[in-house]
Amino acid sequence: MLYERRHQLRCAGNLRVTIYLPIAELPVNVFTLLAMGIAVGFISGMFGVGGGFLMTPLLIFLGVSPAVAVASVTTHMAASSFSGTLTYTRRKLVDYQLGGMLLAGGLTGTLGGVITFMVLRRFGQLDLFIAVAYITLLGTIGTLMVVESLRALVRNWRGQKAEVRRPGAHPWFLRLPFKMRFRQSHIYVSAIPVVTIGFVIGFLGALMGIGGGFLLVPALIYLLRVPTLTSVATSLLLTLVTMVAAILMQAVLNQTVDAVLGLVLMIGGVIGAQFGARAGQSMKAENLRLLLGLLVLAVGMRVLVDQTSQPADPYAVTIDESAR
Amino acid sequence: MRRLLRPLLLVLAMLAGATATAGAQGLVLSLSKPRVTISSSFSGEQIVLFGVIEGGAPNTPFDVVVTVRGPNEGFITWRKQRRLGIWMNVDSRTFVSAPSYLAVLSNRPPSEMADAETLRQEQAGFSNNHLLQRVGTDFADVVADDPFRQAFLRVKQAQGLYFERTSGVEFIAPRVFRATIPIPGTAPVGRYEVVVKTFAGGELVDRSATSLEVAKVDFEQFVATMARDHAWLYGLATALMALGVGFIANIVFRKD
Structure with missing residues (x-):
């Protein structure tokens, strides 16, 4: 009797917190999803990254299939980046001109990435390729960012002045033809490296299932020498446009976008992003870069450990997509 | 002609009815719910199957194997191996048609009910279900101790989509049994076929089937x-x- 009563109570409790995801086809705890959304949203608002490289693995861990996870995360990133873009727009930190140039390269790169994705999948080693790409990219960029920001912190601590940027000190690729002035970013550089960066981000983003913000922010800061906050703001704008395009593409081509999953994630995400954006603005740029570098490095290390340690079961079962 | 046909049919129907009750065997099945509906609060459900065994010698002990199969799907089982310090998929087998959900419930381990050959023929028992693999250009099921086949069953069980319960069928009267079919929250939608086979004295006695539907x-x-x-x-x-x-x-x- 008592047991039955307790059982009923537990069932009533379950009714309130679990929600069935119609496309992912599984029940999940709403509060787990919300918490994940808030945490990833905070990080994405703080650093101007989409958060896909964190959210996608988390969802797969919950049991969502990789295809649905990648597709549904795009809705969360669209909402987060829109909210973030609005905040930065009001502070007049978005460089629309730079964003437009990056986007021109980015959309072309996305197309190239999608085609490469299909070719690699046919050869059956896509997962491994993605893992190696994660390790290489995140490891390199994470290390570079940590080293650079630590150097800047040490410089500050010793009371030395930061190196003064001289106009003539531009690397060769910024001195290529088609020079353009990006007023908001205070740079006067060739359009070629800008479009190329956009292309590479779009290509890798489509291939690795990430928004590419964590690649774009350091690329803008270190290669184009755009101020940190403008980099973050412009990167958010780019994430917004590519993610809206990705929602449409995934919905039409793969039909794997789970709107319910997306809605819970984005509600958590936008709340987190607001606080993240404020936390980011109140922090010193070097500290921000150090934190992002450590985060990127940690995710890269995690993938490396996963790939090199012995799996609990050497066998895995996947759905045969070609038989569908 | 019409006038003649009708009584003939009636006699046939009566004969059929007579064999079902007084004749050798009969197996009547009933599900507590033939349709599992998935709404936003769905997190799995238990469906109860009732069965009545009719006819047969009065004191025969019966054994029951209940097999529930979800809609078929194609799967690939991968085997990882360490290459250059990294664990990567090196080998795979394609299961062209395997149930996306499988529950095998019985009143005692099927291996005690009949000999292995009979069980395999009747697909009675967890590891005796046909799992069609692509072997070269051919399609076939391999021996039960094939590592890929075992791994497939193991992984599916770990995912909570395959169930093996050797005491999942309960006799509530000598001829009446009950089995609880677990439908997990991650159950794929579609038509599930429920096949019940009864054994006595090491032989298949009867079989009967019904189906249940899982739908959003x-x-x-x-x-x-x-x-x-x-x-x-x-x-x-x-x-x-x-x-x-x-x-x-x-x-x-x-x-x-």
Whole structure:
């Protein structure tokens, strides 16, 4: 009797917190999803990254299939980046001109990435390729960012002045033809490296299932020498446009976008992003870069450990997509 | 002609009825619910199957094997091996047609009910279900101790989609049994076939089948149908929803 009563109570409790995801086809705890959304949203608002490289693995861990996870995360990133873009727009930190140039390269790169994705999948080693790409990219960029920001912190601590940027000190690729002035970013550089960066981000983003913000922010800061906050703001704008395009593409081509999953994630995400954006603005740029570098490095290390340690079961079962 | 046919049919029907009750065997099945509906609060359900064994010698002890199979799907089982310090998929087997859900319930381990050959023929027992593999250019099922086959069953069990319960069938009277079919929250939608086989004295005595349906309803069905049939509209609506949420949040949290 008592047991039955307790059982009923537990069932009533379950009714309130679990929600069935119609496309992912599984029940999940709403509060787990919300918490994940808030945490990833905070990080994405703080650093101007989409958060896909964190959210996608988390969802797969919950049991969502990789295809649905990648597709549904795009809705969360669209909402987060829109909210973030609005905040930065009001502070007049978005460089629309730079964003437009990056986007021109980015959309072309996305197309190239999608085609490469299909070719690699046919050869059956896509997962491994993605893992190696994660390790290489995140490891390199994470290390570079940590080293650079630590150097800047040490410089500050010793009371030395930061190196003064001289106009003539531009690397060769910024001195290529088609020079353009990006007023908001205070740079006067060739359009070629800008479009190329956009292309590479779009290509890798489509291939690795990430928004590419964590690649774009350091690329803008270190290669184009755009101020940190403008980099973050412009990167958010780019994430917004590519993610809206990705929602449409995934919905039409793969039909794997789970709107319910997306809605819970984005509600958590936008709340987190607001606080993240404020936390980011109140922090010193070097500290921000150090934190992002450590985060990127940690995710890269995690993938490396996963790939090199012995799996609990050497066998895995996947759905045969070609038989569908 | 018509006048003659009708009584003939009646006699035939009576004969059929007579064999079912007084004749050798009969197996009557009933599910507590033939349709599992998935709504937003769905997190799995237990379906109870009742069965009555009719006819036969009065004191024969019966054994029952209940097999529930979800809609078939193609699967690939991968084997990882360490190469250059990294664990990568080196080998795979394609299971062209395997049930997406499988529950094998019995009153005692099937191996005690009949000899291995009979059980394999009748697909009675967890490891005796046909799992069609692609072998070269051919399709065949391999021996039960094939490592890929075993791994497939193991992984599916770990995912909570395959069940083996050797005491999952309970006799509530000598000829009446009950089995609880676990439908997990992650159960794939579609028609599930429920096959019941009875054994006595090491021989198959009777078989009977019914089916149950797992289907999305209400909002879940609406969303799934929209995503499938109106992909553009669904994508646009989702994108607008995302922008809306972002905008509202920005207004709500606006400080300056």
